[in-house]
Amino acid sequence: MLTVKLPGLELKNPIMPASGCFGFGREFAKLYDLSKLGAIMIKATTLEPRFGNPTPRVAETPSGMLNAIGLQNPGLKKVMEEELPWLSQFDVPIIANIAGSTVEEYVEVAKEISKAPNVKALELNISCPNVKQGGIMFGTVPEVAGHLTEAVKNVSSVPVYVKLSPNVTDIVAMAKAVEKAGADGITMINTLLGMRIDVKTGRSIIANGTGGLSGPAVKPIAVRMIYQVSQSVEIPVIGMGGIMNVDDCIEFLQAGAKAVAIGTANFVNPYVCVELIDALPNRLKELGFDHVNECVGRSWKDEKSSSNSCP
Amino acid sequence: MLTVKLPGLELKNPIMPASGCFGFGREFAKLYDLSKLGAIMIKATTLEPRFGNPTPRVAETPSGMLNAIGLQNPGLKKVMEEELPWLSQFDVPIIANIAGSTVEEYVEVAKEISKAPNVKALELNISCPNVKQGGIMFGTVPEVAGHLTEAVKNVSSVPVYVKLSPNVTDIVAMAKAVEKAGADGITMINTLLGMRIDVKTGRSIIANGTGGLSGPAVKPIAVRMIYQVSQSVEIPVIGMGGIMNVDDCIEFLQAGAKAVAIGTANFVNPYVCVELIDALPNRLKELGFDHVNECVGRSWKDEKSSSNSCP
Amino acid sequence: MIKAWMEIISNRPIAKNIYKMELKGELVQRITRPGQFVQIKVDDSFDLLLRRPISIAEYNAEKNTMTLIYRAEGAGTKRLSRKKASELVDVFGPLGNGFPVEETKEKALLVGGGIGVPPLYELSKQLVQNGVEVVHVLGFSTKAAVFYEQEFKELGETFVATVDGTFGAKGTVMDIINEQRFTFETLYTCGPTPMLKAIEEAFPHKKVFLSLEERMGCGIGACFACVRRTKTDANDSGYKKICTDGPVFRIGEVMLEC
């Protein structure tokens, strides 16, 4: 009752850790068997190794957190030679999150990493708001995002999902632009740009100044955007943004996501992904669903047949 | 140590209730003396009375709430004839929040309401995301917002503050556009568009579908935007978005706001505004400030002299 | 109304997921009528941001105590149910108008559904005190959810229906009402909207008072979250606020939905 089919992906269940919150899986493999997961979205990989931003890189906010990791990662070569081969011991599809400062960098990473046998899809991180060059630019202008998507599609051996940034006026326009450019799917949302000031020092807690907001605080924004986008495009959406419990997962599916990713919650409860996978069937049954797919888009599918506004 | 001077406004203190969370003051007047407040931002007034959206109109979210009131208000005539005269018994400047579906409607309301003796400033609500006509449009396109600001400035007898919507890609561009159009100040942020689905019914809890997110959850976004805007314009910013306690007030001032408004917190603690006013002097002293103005913009003023990034 | 810390005297389950909480504090002095409610801040964390509106089920001005009966269903009421005696709760109230006890001189019919039953208890007590004869019709989903049947019986004739027939009559309060054909001067009711609608349809010419529910922001009339259109005025902007003009309305005063 949990299997989900998406371009390039045959998921045992619709639950996967979100990029950047799970590294390359080594740490969580000490806690549980990664083969239980629907998929794994690995940390953003760039062409060269990156150290990232100065610390502090995280700060807590009400029901949320800010991060400005700055895409720290060991670089394409090491990911191809060490991380992905290590991950291949698990029976789980890998979605490789890739980032870059130029179209050429994205293209180069996409071309190589999509050849790894366990990489079943790419996730184009066009929206990381932390990295000063690139990131924010690609993700906020429809044409730019479309152009990048097309370039990556041309070289990728696997389906390409584009990860949308919520820091835009018109999320539907972004989604349509990447769909038109050939994206096989959409993942959303990345973090919202935020800031927290330490009143004692008068300065940002995060050394970088601003950071990306994630966690339950952003959930209503994620749900709204998924609700809007999933109705406007034909390609599937993988939803994320503040999911903490099984009802949150179902809320995202009902909003229109076909599968969900869990980010920040992994820090709060390192076992959250497997606990959600275990809890999902019962909760679905309780709510009267025989298969997880039945939830998908229910919020707007229902709307079309009956209106909930006052006569 | 709390007085603040802003265009049109001589504030006893920098604390005021935000529009829509305080009605026209009648209810809170039963709880405390409204003359204690720095100012009052009254509920959005439109030319004609409005009933607003179907109910439910509010929903709770993690550390936040959604609302889709739909600008319910008794209309310009009643506000001029009943609400404002009633408020004139208190020694407190009124900031009249105005809304409309067309430029003409805004202009008409602005022209009349700015003549009321206790209305010391207007707050142009260009960003209410709930009303299908108008609202979202004015607040998300710099040129449109600028045009509206200019039109209202032409007829207003008092300074005009423009209330920015956070649902945009480039908040600084919006701020600059309204500054250029003659705005005397900026208030920010209005609510973020969000949604919550009841998993049992599969539908939005809010009858309107989507609603505006406010409360502590949005605070990091508000702080970031105020930080960006206050550095980019010469006109003053009144900050709001998730303020709950005295440290939150100071955080907003340090981000660059000259005064702050309290919205959702009034529902959580109906005495919050006066409690903050009472608590502010001590906390300022504790942090080493002699006057509230010393906090303003400290986060970016400090930055200019010394960098906090790694060498 | 005031915002006050009230002390929990007791807090315990009385039916499946139904809790009874007794609170003590000066706020009780301000209660004027049965059917008023309070807004509770579950705890001092922000994640459950809003206050929860709960009706006053019983109050005793001499002892400074009041009783709330609530269903622990969502996150907030579940947290509330874990509170223990001697802990303090942040209560704002009393709020709303309440039931007009004085509208009945002789005989009243009280109809409650599920978690709408509690406010009828204080109402019934006060009616009885005024020499009014009361008849109660209470509806629940199932036997495990039934509460206060005994307490109501002590005040007057009491009929109970459960949807699944596991206790009392099988069906809804309307089934009992249709069968028993009660005579009464006034009908007071609180419960789910479909029940209120059925009552409204059944007794269009009677003196009926209905207590409504809606999701609330402020609870005091400032935010326009809880409005209902006035009946006479469906196409323009006439409205009443449930939190201040209500929660109790005279039949026909407002539209039951939207």
Place this chain on the structure above:
Amino acid sequence: MIKAWMEIISNRPIAKNIYKMELKGELVQRITRPGQFVQIKVDDSFDLLLRRPISIAEYNAEKNTMTLIYRAEGAGTKRLSRKKASELVDVFGPLGNGFPVEETKEKALLVGGGIGVPPLYELSKQLVQNGVEVVHVLGFSTKAAVFYEQEFKELGETFVATVDGTFGAKGTVMDIINEQRFTFETLYTCGPTPMLKAIEEAFPHKKVFLSLEERMGCGIGACFACVRRTKTDANDSGYKKICTDGPVFRIGEVMLEC
């Protein structure tokens, strides 16, 4: 490491804003070294979302107990300080590498500042057990903030400095170190970064182990929140993670800031 509910045995103030919490549970069996830490979820609400890293100040594998000593300053540790005996806390750990006890055969100098003092206590106990002579230098802001002076004295010579001179020597741990000119085989230290820096500068050629702090996300090496550049490698991407490669590092292993 495991995530476990541990029972609070006691939780009480031992100095101004400083609390000592004793916890019981199987998790203790997994602790391998002094200087390891745990990540605590303060309660089940979301508003204080992240876990709080707190060092293990003492542990007893036989009794299944461990002690945390923490300053109640921010929202989370304040909430923690209100917890009572017999309540359960959600603990994840043990995390990090801890102090290498085996690196000292004869004499160790232990230098702690403020809330960096606690992990040195278990370290000192284990060193003493191994027959090592220990000298403690502890720095606090003021008399009211001093804690565990007696406990350390029982293990070895103990010097205390307070910044305002209200207890022990006036000044910082460095003033004592400069004055006393201790001889030692190994120096173990934990405390604020300026203190660690001063020690690093004072003993560039000694065997020194420093325990670092940083704001954390995951606590297990997955999120890259808590990195430090490796010293040899300041211009490229060499780094270590405080949560897994640390919190204890050998002098010179990583840069102390950024």
